[in-house]
Amino acid sequence: MTRARSVLIVGGGSAGNTLAILLSNSGIAVDLVESRPDWGALGSGILLHGNALRVLRDAGVWPQIHAAGFGFDSIGILAPDGTVIAEQPDLHSGGPELPSTLGILRPALQQTLIDAVHAGGTRVRLGCTVQKLDDHGDGVEAVFSDGTAGRYDLVVGCDGIYSATRESIGVVERPEPTGMGVWRTLVPRPAELVRTDLAYGGPCYIAGYSPMSDDVAYALLVVDWHERDEADPADYAERMRAESAVYGGLWPRIREHITDPAAVHYTAFHRLLVEGPWHRGRIALAGDAVHACPPTLAQGVAMSLEDTAVLAELLTSRDVWDDALLTEYRDRRIPRVRTVVDGSMQLAQWLKEGNRQAAPALIASILTALTERP
Ligand SMILES: Cc1cc2nc3c(=O)[nH]c(=O)nc-3n(C[C@H](O)[C@H](O)[C@H](O)COP(=O)(O)OP(=O)(O)OC[C@H]3O[C@@H](n4cnc5c(N)ncnc54)[C@H](O)[C@@H]3O)c2cc1C
Known part of the structure; x- marks a missing residue:
């Protein structure tokens, strides 16, 4: 050659x-x-x-x-009611001069x-x-x-x-599908949201939020994935609000912004x-x-x-x-x-x-x- x-x-x-x-x-x-x-x-x-x-x-x-x-160097572990259980420093896998994690749209x-x-x-x-x-x-x-x-x-x-x-x-x-999936959407970033916060337990496997920019945050709910739930995207906002209903912390404020079904994504993991x-x-x-x-x-x-x-x-x-x-x-x-x-x-x-x-x-x-x- x-x-x-x-x-x-x-x-x-x-x-x-x-x-x-x-x-x-x-x-x-x-x-x-x-x-x-x-x-x-x-x-x-x-x-x-x-x-x-x-x-x-x-x-x-x-x-x-x-x-x-939006860069940050730690992760918060929450109880479903929003209580912070732990704040863990994250590893700098790209070297010390880069953030541990960066959220971006x-x-x-x-x-x-x-x-x-x-x-x-x-x-x-x-x-x-x-x-x-x-x-x-x-x-x-x-x-x-x-x-x-x-x-x-x-x-x-x-x-x-x-x-x-x-x-x-x-x-x-x-x-191959893994049987799990995620509800995701973007919402205005609450000022105090400056790192990923994840709640384990409650009705979802994970309920979390992360900053993506100065203005925008990302909210996600990891769930069992069912093909039938894909059926009607017109219901997506309602579904995501319902799935997140028991979660505390910033979720009540986030939920207020989950109104547009077209802005909610429901995706399977493979x-x-x-x-x-x-x-x-x-x-x-x-x-x-x-x-x-x-x-x-x-x-x-x-x-x-x-x-x-x-x-x-x-x-x-x-x-x-x-x-x-x-x-x-x-x-x-x-x-x-x-x-x-x-x-x-x-x-x-x-x-x-x-x-x-x-x-x-x-x-x-x-x-x-x-x-x-x-
Ligand atoms: C719900 C979900 C959340 C995720 N979250 C994260 C995360 O937080 N962090 C992370 O690192 N990763 C995350 N991932 C994984 C990440 O999205 C992928 O690993 C990444 O996008 C792969 O990039 P890619 O360029 O290989 O493929 P893609 O991003 O899929 O790009 C493929 C491109 O090829 C184009 N294309 C397809 N077919 C053709 C064709 N025949 N001819 C020409 N063009 C074609 C498509 O239009 C597309 O532009 C997530 C994945 C999912 C499903």
Whole structure:
């Protein structure tokens, strides 16, 4: 194989956008196709741990992320009535100079990455998908839904948990529902809400809230997930108010703002870990396309961004892009990703069993391990 120079990225979520930024920063020509015409981010807020922030800093967007989000260094554990049981300092998994955790609105994260993708010169096609990939060994021919075509040295599928790229290269693993899900919405931030506060117990597994910016907070309820509850989104605000009714603390004030059903999201948690190769020939996968888990550790974006950091490091430091490089990429990532997927599933299981004693030690040991660079 000769040194590859051009990369097609399929999917412009946090993984695809960050990979585009990292590669174009190193002079590699990047094309990105995103199926959503508006390239926006769905959902409400997101929590990013230090190890995610470290990749965003390396990609050059930390000042914007810092300005848009709300950083903090501890977590509050509450009783369902809102009484603070403990305030735990959180680990700085991205190093001491970055916050332990940063809450940020998903659209703000997405817009920051979009701006940097454009600034790096990536050629972007929106409302576009890949119709066909032909791997010729020395390059991949791609045919797009807009009728155009291109040839690339490497294709990376960052097209999320239902990845069509994964399907097209014959990876057989599929996301499996965990039986849990979450009600989420955004509300005005009460001034005293300056860190994540989580209440365990009561009718929900977790009832929590986090700051996302100076003005906005994120409220969530982790519950058993039932398909039938998806049935009528017109009821979502009412359902979320009802599910949260017994919780104290800031919940009475938060509940007053849960009025618009369209602003409430009800989402199932899935598990996915592709154990075999993360590539076939010159087509590789990253992010939720190869791994996903309940956000009990809030590490989904971090793992996706770390994939792109490792892949970009290998692609920009090696003259030859070959099977060995892509195998090394997967081999470097899988132990760390497995730790997070297994740990997240264990935490979800403990929630189901009502076991709250073991969680802090497991969370601390995983975040400590993640402090090492990937
Ligand atoms: C309820 C919930 C809460 C979560 N909370 C957190 C949290 O607090 N912290 C955290 O770190 N993680 C969290 N996660 C996980 C996190 O959202 C994901 O890990 C992360 O978004 C994965 O990024 P990605 O870029 O791999 O995939 P995605 O964000 O799914 O991006 C994939 C992109 O590909 C595009 N696409 C899809 N198909 C195609 C196609 N065929 N062609 C072109 N484009 C395509 C999509 O439109 C999308 O833009 C949560 C997940 C859930 C479900």
